[in-house]
Amino acid sequence: MSVDAPEKNEYPRASRGLVFASIVTYVGSIFLLMSFCSPYWIESYDESFSSFKKMGLWEYCFKDFYYPNYQFPKKFNGCHNIFSYEYYMIREYLLPGWLLFVQICITLAFILTFGTLGLLALVLVRWPLKLVLQYEWLMTKISHIALAVASSLIFLGILIFWFNAYRRDWMMYPKFNIISWSFGLGVVAMALLGAASALLYREALRAYGNRHQAKNLVMQMEMQEPSFHPSRSLSRSLHSGGYI
Template identity: 30%
Template sequence: MGASNRNTRVALAISAFSCLLFIIAFATPYWLITDGRLQNPRFTNLGLWEVCFNNFQDIHRFYDTQFTGCMWVFEEEYYIIHDFLLPGFYIAVQLFATLCFVMCLVALPLTLSFLRTSRDDDRYVFLLLTIGTCQVLGSIFGFIAVIIFGAKGDSRDWMPGWQNNDMGWSFAFGVIGAALLLPSGILYMVEARRERYKRLNEIGNREVSEYGDDYYQSQAAGATAPTSVQSYFASEPSRPRRPQPGRLPTAPPQSSIQTDI
């Protein structure tokens, strides 16, 4: 099992919780809601992909069409108010929230593969780094989305009744999910770094051990057999010298034998 220590188990729990929160925020239409103080609010709630109106009519356009109920923001019926309904900041929020959602989806199969991978597998460190990178990027994208929406979502020049519009629970889920993706991704990357250094140390210790065994074996063999240097400087057995030219060889002195006559 991949999650075999404390860091990976904590990272797995945080990442699962944060991705779940952000997916709920991504799909639910309660990023901006009315506070309920108005009796007949023209705007009720809005998400990233759905908006709900109540007899809404854009006062900046000369038409009699009124919108009631909840529909997809790209619905064909809303084409006459697209310039009002889809300002630039709202498109940017949708874009960055979608990128964060995609990073969560990419990390899901990688996490399942990580859970089935042994620590001795060569893919173990790669999976840790990939999951951590996806979650850190997802956290950055999610932060950008919630910051933009928090700054512009309840502005007076967008949805009607801006004085009574508040951030909803879907927005809160998005903030918490984006915030928790960062520490979970960092934990995965820290664990990958730790595992890589551990493997490098094991390889280094193995090489040192093998080198040490060969060295001591060569030393033991050198103690019993003479080395090439010693054999080179070893003294040779004595042999008779060649006589010089012009000189007769002298016989070696013989020991005199004295006899008593």
């Protein structure tokens, strides 16, 4: 007696927990993107009339700023990328080693987060179907690990930035500056991605427990295909497993 193989439209959908974890990851990635791109990690008080206006990970904004250690009286105005030609002469001052390390941490977290979004999208839409059904536990586990690492890197980056933001050897007159909302978005992104990682860990355990059923389902789907020609060893495994 044979067991009817499932139709392709009868495959198990993504669980609610996985969908919720993906939504949390998506929201966290939006906060991370805004923090990554916006130039408001530090800004000066409006009433201070400081020549320094604001900065982000990749951009500085000045108004009539003179760098005292630069031998020529060059005035810096406007907002420019930290790696632009405008800041070439003072880049060493604008980009100390600790800030470069923060950039590396946040950039790696950015890559891991958006790479995980792509992987989760494949799991959610079940494409490619057989691969996702058979290795959902592994794909979910990879997503969990990637987001855990990303959240840890963001935490390390914002912690280092917090402790160095008011150094006098970096930004002049630090008492006129304040950590701004881009930094706060990074903190929110860290929390959301950490929560998503915990949710995905639970989903990975669930998928790992169901891996044998998923593998059997894939085998039954392959048996339904017209081009399927079971080998002698596969036929013995199907008989022993009770599929035929």
